Amino acid sequence: MDDRTLEALGLSEAPREHPLSYPGVWPTESGLLHENRLLRLRPIPNRRLAKWLVEQPPGGFRAGAAGHGPVPLNYALMCANQTLVGDRFPVISVGSNACPAQLRHKMEGLGVSSTIPIVKARVTGIGIGVSAYVSPLGYVSSSPFHTPGVSRDLFITWLDAAQLEIVDASEGIFDPDGEYDRVLLPPEDFPMELASGELLGGAYLYVHRYGVIHDGSGAPRTHPGERRLLTELLSESRQLREWFGDTPEEFSTRARGNEQLCEKGTRLFADEGRLTDSGLRQYVTGEPARTVYDDIHPANSLPSGSYHTGRTPDAFDQRGAGVVRLSRAVSAALGDPQFAIVQNTQIPAARHERLGALATVIVAADIPAQEDRSVQVDHSLRVGVGLEPGEAVSVRAARLPRVRSRWQERFFGPVSYLTCRVQDGDRASAEQEVCLLDTLTLELLGVTSGDVVVLEGFPGADGVVPVLQLKAIRTSDEVQGRRKELHGGDMTSRYPSSLDALGTFPDLPWVFLDRRLWSGLGLEGQWLATVRIRCSRSYQLKKELREMVFLLGIAFIGVVTVLNSVVWQAASLAVLVLLVGFVVNVRLRSRLNQRARRIGPRRT
Incomplete structure (x- = not known):
């Protein structure tokens, strides 16, 4: 029933x-x-x-x-x-x-x-x-x-x-x-x-x-209640009884659908001095506000060291990485870090002690000073730690062991990251120092099965983020399907579900890692942990050069057979090397860069 x-x-x-x-x-x-x-x-x-x-x-x-x-x-x-x-x-x-x-x-x-x-x-x-x-x-x-x-x-x-x-x-x-x-x-x-x-x-x-x-x-x-109210109002006004009858039933019947009579009755309340x-x-302030619930932060006091979670603007350019946007004051209080770990302080400490997501820090001048108790967190990071806008979040500084050089940024373009949910390794990859990713995740990273990727984990007490380079292998549908059948339940389960434990759905992409690799990434005991993954650009450069070196050799042999002068041969070789470098740069940027390009004039 x-x-x-x-x-x-x-x-x-x-x-x-x-x-x-x-x-x-x-x-x-x-x-x-x-x-x-x-x-x-x-x-x-x-x-x-x-x-x-x-x-x-x-x-x-x-x-x-x-x-x-x-x-x-x-x-x-x-x-x-x-x-x-x-x-x-x-x-x-x-x-x-x-x-x-x-x-x-x-x-x-x-x-x-x-x-x-x-x-x-x-x-x-x-x-x-x-x-x-x-x-x-x-x-x-x-x-x-x-x-x-x-x-x-x-x-x-x-x-x-x-x-x-x-x-x-x-x-x-x-x-x-x-x-x-x-x-x-x-x-x-x-x-x-x-x-x-x-x-x-x-x-x-x-x-x-x-x-x-x-x-x-x-x-x-x-x-x-309506019957009692109408009975009282009719008993108090002779004019109201003349127009609407003596009983609640008569009042309702006469008023229903009769706008002119209803207007007369409404004016009568004022004429008889009944209003206060x-x-x-x-x-009341001008036009009615249209602020949605996500943007109305709770009035509860925040835990010490916490901030309200806000949403990043839809039109904001994350430049390929999950970000947390801070006001200048909050950034300064954290020591102006380049990276930070965000953690959900709404979850009981025993369950979230180490659950966090690594974010790139953006100092946002558009966050007003009066909102220094709020930080803006990307959707993917909120999913990673089960946060809702308005809930309390802690932010602490983190740093990578090696900072990317400027020439890498200029040659390769901005790094594209994906935040992924760590799954305990399947038996198909047990005791193998590789990670398993699905086809879509590999394509978003711009890599193929067997390529090297970089995983950034959870920082220790010193704030340094552990980083590992691993081969990424495409996971089979069998492995994915088997885990989907098994996973479910909260943090106490063998394979907890983000829906049951964190209330988030759909989840982040999965990455399967053998338990030995969890230690190397600082994830011990951290169920539903997240890591940031990017391609290894040095590996991709070597891969492209390997493919181009054969073509370069053939082209140079052709040049040598045509030109007898050593000077011209050297000059031609230099041109070929520059051309190869240009082609490699274009190929890498087009494959590794997932940013959209605007065609046509910008809207004003």
Whole structure:
């Protein structure tokens, strides 16, 4: 029996269809509204919402897949082909937007997905009052007012851009004659705590433009439920009874679909002096903000030596390497390093003590001074250590044992790196000092099976990164398939899964290494470790020269047979050598450089 359908949970009645049921039935716990179900959503302590676990529906989130056990919320949304949590907007609900049936009715009526995380939060400073507005849907809705120091449980919906647009339109925020404005509440005035312990750094709220109805003493009136509210309002106003009838049923029937009558009723609230200030208008600032959850950092205090994780800009040029972007102040505090190790401090110390990812450091002048408690981390590095934007990350300086010379950069171009997840070596390569990589990874590195690559591991106490040169062998489909069948579980498993242990999917490319090589790279005991891999450019140069030397010899023999002068022969040899060097340079750059080249004028 499917006990998570809206019907089974008693959540199937939408106030838009049954006005006197307003604000509708709210859930008793956090959940993911998906199709006609509200799936349980379980918090993970000290983690962002993307890592919370959601129960799967009977058929799974993908067609033909059976649902077995809870999965991270972001993974569920990805499988359902929905917007991930980080690109959604957290909106506090004080009325029917916390009713799953109402949300489903709004979205599906306009052809938009109704898959929405609905999360219970402890919110301080928000009371549920009565809007000074008679809705053509046949009810008088709830509206928030400021209650400093008073806390209550409310639901926050995480809406994607299309869903937010629909709710914005239903609240009339872009209509000059509309009723509401959407504001981003500051955490210092409105503490908002999730069950995971996260204090939201802000959330959106719809604030009525004309205030709320007072209780007769000047204080905002609380919304007691639609039937009781309408009964009280009708008993207090003879004019309201003349227009809307004597009972809640008559009120709802006459108001439903009659916009002119509803406008008269709305004006009557003002004419009878029923309005009072909600105390929230001071937070309305021009155009409504559109800051997504990933860019709203938690208000929790950071652990010592940690920073908030930010996202690197989409248009930023990483120049072939995973980077961490720091402000000048943060870089100086770390000693202005060229490289750094980033580590996820959200994971308990026993599990993450040495799990980290090596990054190239970029000092970013565009990071303002007020954001010195934030660092920007590339997506591949965040996947490597299971970080979500906004979570706490530690950054410490690291250095390579040998710095690349400038002539190498000029001759070969920038180095292209890949961050890969280390897998324990398969028996096919046991006790062999090689690494196994799949075909795509080899091609991205610009190498073929049997070429030499350079692996950069995890630094020791001295900050020096261990580096190994190894042959890279293309792994077989059999090895890949066997490991995919075996891997799963958290850090205590033999072959842990990044999805189960870190909540990340899809994972980084895999590199298979024999356990002896783990020690050489400083990875002892570090399950789900990452390494940076690049091609060995000196090996590639030798490889190209070997191929070209034969052609050079043939060409020189031809020159000797034609030219009798030793001087001309020497000059010709010099030209041939330069030509070979040029060809080798072009071939290496085209094969090893994975950077895009713009064709045509730049956009302004």
